[in-house]
Amino acid sequence: MTPVIETHGLTKAFGGTRALAGVDLQAERGRVLALLGPNGAGKTTIVRVLSTLLRPDGGRASICGYDVVTDAVQVRQLIALTGQYASVDDELTGTENMIMISRLLGFSRSEARARSRRMLERFDLAEAAGRAVKTYSGGMRRRLDLGASLLGNPEVVFLDEPTTGLDPRARLQMWDTVRGVVAAGATVLLTTQYLDEADELADHIAVIDHGEVVASGTPDELKARTGTQTLAVRAVDPGLTPRVSAAVAEIAGVRPDVREDSGLVMATVSDPAMAAAVVRRLDDEGITAAELTLRLPSLDEVFLTLTGHRAEDDTTDGRAA
Numbered sequence: 001m002t003p004v005i006e007t008h009g010l011t012k013a014f015g016g017t018r019a020l021a022g023v024d025l026q027a028e029r030g031r032v033l034a035l036l037g038p039n040g041a042g043k044t045t046i047v048r049v050l051s052t053l054l055r056p057d058g059g060r061a062s063i064c065g066y067d068v069v070t071d072a073v074q075v076r077q078l079i080a081l082t083g084q085y086a087s088v089d090d091e092l093t094g095t096e097n098m099i100m101i102s103r104l105l106g107f108s109r110s111e112a113r114a115r116s117r118r119m120l121e122r123f124d125l126a127e128a129a130g131r132a133v134k135t136y137s138g139g140m141r142r143r144l145d146l147g148a149s150l151l152g153n154p155e156v157v158f159l160d161e162p163t164t165g166l167d168p169r170a171r172l173q174m175w176d177t178v179r180g181v182v183a184a185g186a187t188v189l190l191t192t193q194y195l196d197e198a199d200e201l202a203d204h205i206a207v208i209d210h211g212e213v214v215a216s217g218t219p220d221e222l223k224a225r226t227g228t229q230t231l232a233v234r235a236v237d238p239g240l241t242p243r244v245s246a247a248v249a250e251i252a253g254v255r256p257d258v259r260e261d262s263g264l265v266m267a268t269v270s271d272p273a274m275a276a277a278v279v280r281r282l283d284d285e286g287i288t289a290a291e292l293t294l295r296l297p298s299l300d301e302v303f304l305t306l307t308g309h310r311a312e313d314d315t316t317d318g319r320a321a
């Protein structure tokens with residue numbers, strides 16, 4: 001089956017700045033692909049190429065098999081783009097914006113009305129529908145923008161940093177909204193600087209740094225790439241914590257981190273078999289574990305391992321090639 005989104009060796013330079021240095025991506029139908037990377041990594045440039053707003057210098061990109069350069073007209077009929085900056089009209093009400101966009105998409109007056117009402121309800125904006133958009137909060141505006149972009153039943157939805165600048169509550173609401181878009185059958189390409197967001201929403205993550213895909217895979221595959229996991233053990237009897245700690249130290253070959261308050265003993269292990277060895281040892285010593293888990297590293301740790309810097313820093317912004 002043809003991937004819904006596909007790129008091969010995409011390159012783009014702005015003057016002396018190399019924004020894309022050969023990007024390969026793929027997304028299957030109905031999936032969420034997250035482009036995860038710091039400011040200036042090239043995420044928006046990729047979205048602009050895929051949405052036909054920007055011509056690449058080299059390489060190819062297609063949506064549902066249509067080339068974004070040579071079949072741009074077809075591509076535009078398949079996609080919806082919502083940006084970090086909402087594109088709705090401030091002076092109009094929510095309903096007026098929706099109806100105007102529906103009419104531009106060619107729907108009849110009554111169909112435009114019906115669609116607008118449904119979309120405003122779906123995005124939890126029914127109550128605010130009669131108010132001018134300039135009175136909306138950032139989160140409401142973002143939802144209206146997304147709702148408006150879905151009026152044409154797009155095959156692919158591009159969300160460029162959909163939660164940047166939103167407060168935590170609006171952010172969680174936006175995550176729900178994105179899940180709703182996927183449930184409705186669309187393929188989503190989402191860009192984000194936030195690891196938890198990619199972890200939460202994406203089926204597949206492409207880590208972008210300096211215009212290149214430096215790693216890609218499912219969230220769990222990426223986490224497994226660092227090759228380390230955290231073993232956490234806690235004895236039912238807190239008085240046995242020192243013995244648990246000694247056992248873990250001997251097996252893992254590192255000094256464990258002991259949380260005095262909870263009695264949790266934690267150590268980084270390179271081999272998952274060490275967990276089994278710890279279980280056997282505790283059993284031999286007659287120690288009952290209340291908790292014994294092997295945890296994958298956080299995406300934060302993964303990003304640091306892969307790129308040598310944290311995702312959420314701005315130090316690469318404005319870099320020249």
Ligand SMILES: Nc1ncnc2c1ncn2[C@@H]1O[C@H](COP(=O)(O)OP(=O)(O)O)[C@@H](O)[C@H]1O
Nearest residue numbers: 014017019038039040041042043044045318319
């Ligand atoms: N229109 C432009 N003119 C000049 N440089 C640009 C332009 N758009 C992007 N860039 C540069 O290209 C690089 C990638 O930018 P961008 O794709 O916006 O990154 P991101 O969206 O990941 O923050 C950055 O170094 C940025 O400064």
Ligand SMILES: [Mg+2]
Nearest residue numbers: 043044045160
């Ligand atoms: Mg951007």
